[in-house]
Amino acid sequence: MRTSHPIPENSIAFDHPITGPHQEPPTVSNATTYWRCRSCNRESIHKRDLYRASFHTSTCEVHGC
Structure with a gap:
């Protein structure tokens, strides 16, 4: 039985x-x-948007996804 919980x-x-x-x-x-x-401080109601490189600014560390 697993008792630990993942970090939210x-x-x-x-x-x-x-x-x-x-x-x-x-x-x-x-x-x-x-x-x-x-x-890059961008927000979306769709989580999947944040996994698209084109969503982020060119200086964002996630830009290359």
Whole structure:
């Protein structure tokens, strides 16, 4: 039986530039979850977007995916 739990993706201990899911504040109409690249600060509601090189800035460390 496995008793350890994996580190959540949005945990500070998880050292990866793609973080999430993050929840928008309830004051935002139609609030949803989103994913963020800490390296270039771009966000998307679709996690798969962050795995496309064209999504990131040219100076982003994830740009080459």
